[in-house]
Amino acid sequence: MSSAPAASLAPKWWHLYIPKLFVVLQQGYRASDFRDDVIAGLTVAIVALPLAMALGIASGTTPDKGLITLIVAGFLISALGGSRFQIGGPTGAFVVVIYNVIEKFGYEGLVIATLMAGAILVVAGLARLGTWIKYIPQPVITGFTAGIAVIIFTSQIKDLFGLQMDHVPGEFFEKVGAFWHARDTVMQGSVLIAALGLGIIIGLRRFAPKIPGFLVAVVFASVLVYVTKMDVPTIGSVFGGIPNTIPAPSWPEGITATRVAELIPSALTIAFLAGVESLLSAVVADGMTGRRHKSNCELVGQGVANCASALFGGMPATGAIARTATNIRSGAKSPVSGMLHAVFVLGFILFLAPLASYIPLAVLASVLVIVAWNMSEHEKFIHLLKSPWGDKAVLLITFALTVAVDLTVAIEVGVIMAAILFMVRMTHAFEMQTHITLVESDVADIVRHEDQHYDMRSHLPEGVEAYQLRGPLFFGVSSRLLDVLDQMVVKPKIFILRMGQVPMIDSSGETALEEFIRRCHRANIRVILTGVQPEPMKIMVSMKLFQHYPDLILTHNFAEGVKRAADLMATEAKE
Incomplete structure (x- = not known):
């Protein structure tokens, strides 16, 4: 009914x-x-x-x-x-x-x-x-x-x-x-x-x-x-x-x-x-x-x-x-x-x-x-x-084909290459996840520790919002990240982005992430990234994300991110 x-x-x-x-x-x-x-x-x-x-x-x-x-x-x-x-x-x-x-x-x-x-x-x-x-x-x-x-x-x-x-x-x-x-x-x-x-x-x-x-x-x-x-x-x-x-x-x-x-x-x-x-x-x-x-x-x-x-x-x-x-x-x-x-x-x-x-x-x-x-x-x-x-x-x-050959050919070849590249990356991402689950028991414990705090959202300090990404952050899903802020009626003061379950990120995903951070900065929202894995971290460093946003906060897991957010809110309240 x-x-x-x-x-x-x-x-x-x-x-x-x-x-x-x-x-x-x-x-x-x-x-x-x-x-x-x-x-x-x-x-x-x-x-x-x-x-x-x-x-x-x-x-x-x-x-x-x-x-x-x-x-x-x-x-x-x-x-x-x-x-x-x-x-x-x-x-x-x-x-x-x-x-x-x-x-x-x-x-x-x-x-x-x-x-x-x-x-x-x-x-x-x-x-x-x-x-x-x-x-x-x-x-x-x-x-x-x-x-x-x-x-x-x-x-x-x-x-x-x-x-x-x-x-x-x-x-x-x-x-x-x-x-x-x-x-x-x-x-x-x-x-x-x-x-x-x-x-x-x-x-x-x-x-x-x-x-x-x-x-x-x-x-x-x-x-x-x-x-x-x-x-x-x-x-x-x-x-x-x-x-x-x-x-x-x-x-x-x-x-x-x-x-x-x-x-x-x-x-x-x-x-x-x-x-x-x-x-x-x-x-x-x-x-x-x-x-x-x-x-x-x-x-x-x-x-x-x-x-x-x-x-x-x-x-x-x-x-x-x-x-x-x-x-x-x-x-x-x-x-x-x-x-x-x-x-x-x-x-x-x-x-x-x-x-x-x-x-x-x-x-x-x-x-x-x-x-x-x-x-x-x-x-x-x-x-x-x-x-x-x-x-x-x-x-x-894509650039070379656009200039020297034809725009239609350039787009077709570019999209096909990107699709093939994505399939290759998915293979590597699967292997990486398997390696973590079956071999590295200490890393698996960290992952389970991250999952234990999944329900901590209900205990977030007032003015703090959290969002969890799961799976590869690539061109096919990167736009969803940009929808997050748009869907919020009340904007938070601190935003925790949980990335512990993001095994890989491509340039479109990094661009979307940087755009998300830029919009947060423009709205005076502090951003905390938690649990960033080695492969995404390598891409972020190579594309100088942390140089562009030096006040971006990194923590090992969600629990640390929540504690850091609470400390920042307490400091702001005292001021």
């Missing part, structure tokens, strides 16, 4: 797909919230406007395609998605894929592939595959992201130096060779504009981070070119400007069974990138705000937005981590800010489109150079180079 009330209170399946916008409005939306959303939406629009045009050009299309994507997909991602603060639009992750699809199948092929990718994302969301992002290992994500950053940077060399080239090859090494052969066609004006753009962006980020460096650099360079009549390629001279209207939606032509079959790999890659980046962005937003996103609703929203972008003549879109973080820092309260950021850019197209003709391509290239640098995640890349040889190999091979 007791199960009936519980069953009646259980949420219906369709609750998973209620957009965050509806949830926010249902909870109550005040005039002050709208005012904050307007300010945040305008701030993000200022950042996104030059970026959308630059990404459109870098992808092998035109700047207006980037703006259309921002307006249509950006509005729908916020309106229909499962994240309260997500900002959607074109991102650097798609540049390589879009360029390759257009080169092989033309722009019409890109529209069909984007439409297919949108449908795949909707199906993935309805199939509740949103939580599967935890199974993508960190070395794979960092490897292909850094590889894409390298490709984006090299694709901007032509505009950075104003090289006179009829065609830029798609392949990395052919592209570098072509640039070298065109080295005598460098335009000094383009070099000057690019250098000024980089100087302004970097200088403002260093000394005035609240000022939108991208927009200031673009406006300054455009005014300089207009006043001095400098002979450099501009949006007007190369693309004829941008239209001041949004095209009506239309169904793409040329959809045949043969064309669909040819585009399936590209559509799957677009869907994969859109899903991974949007959910990573939502996780980052959750970490910054303490909120919880709906992963499956987010995938459905991303799918609908990509379908709409394709019908309006845009490009693939996804959640943008940097713009989402800007939205949060600007004081956004709801998805309305993301919808407004699209509306503000629409206003620019309707009323100020002619001004875009004066924007030099060199300054947009400088914007993308900064985007590529940020996207490279060089600190995380260097950090993962300190990980065990297996994770290091996955990182470097």
Whole structure:
């Protein structure tokens, strides 16, 4: 009988797909919230406007395609998605894929592939595959992201130096060779504009981070070119400007069974990138705000937005981590800010489109150079180079294949390598556990001693929380660790993390552990690790976890951890 009330209170399946916008409005939306959303939406629009045009050009299309994507997909991602603060639009992750699809199948092929990718994302969301992002290992994500950053940077060399080239090859090494052969066609004006753009962006980020460096650099360079009549390629001279209207939606032509079959790999890659980046962005937003996103609703929203972008003549879109973080820092309260950021850019197209003709391509290239640098995640890349040889190999091979071969191949090989590496580690972990149980009786006594204190949770001092990890902390389960703090209504002052039953840890697990500790530090929560085994300890030391967090407390077992926590609470009470 007791199960009936519980069953009646259980949420219906369709609750998973209620957009965050509806949830926010249902909870109550005040005039002050709208005012904050307007300010945040305008701030993000200022950042996104030059970026959308630059990404459109870098992808092998035109700047207006980037703006259309921002307006249509950006509005729908916020309106229909499962994240309260997500900002959607074109991102650097798609540049390589879009360029390759257009080169092989033309722009019409890109529209069909984007439409297919949108449908795949909707199906993935309805199939509740949103939580599967935890199974993508960190070395794979960092490897292909850094590889894409390298490709984006090299694709901007032509505009950075104003090289006179009829065609830029798609392949990395052919592209570098072509640039070298065109080295005598460098335009000094383009070099000057690019250098000024980089100087302004970097200088403002260093000394005035609240000022939108991208927009200031673009406006300054455009005014300089207009006043001095400098002979450099501009949006007007190369693309004829941008239209001041949004095209009506239309169904793409040329959809045949043969064309669909040819585009399936590209559509799957677009869907994969859109899903991974949007959910990573939502996780980052959750970490910054303490909120919880709906992963499956987010995938459905991303799918609908990509379908709409394709019908309006845009490009693939996804959640943008940097713009989402800007939205949060600007004081956004709801998805309305993301919808407004699209509306503000629409206003620019309707009323100020002619001004875009004066924007030099060199300054947009400088914007993308900064985007590529940020996207490279060089600190995380260097950090993962300190990980065990297996994770290091996955990182470097994924990176190399992304740059030299193909993004799809890189992801496939990276995931397969990570899976094989995991199976090898599971074998070693099993052997290690067997060795402890059957041979080392003294160690077994320690393990039993640890288990004897399992019920001590009920005797924890007030303000102290404990959590026990069991089994390997690897890429498949590491995200669960990050859910612990989010699920707590009242945050403790001390957190004891019991690791006596964790036989191994990989680089994704170490990254999750470090992120967990970082969030605790930000919330002024002391962390105590108990019973760390030799293999995990070796990984933590090699990846310099204790150097980054010198006040991290280690104890041999849970009993010592509880005593140490009690002492700390007593000391705090006296103070």
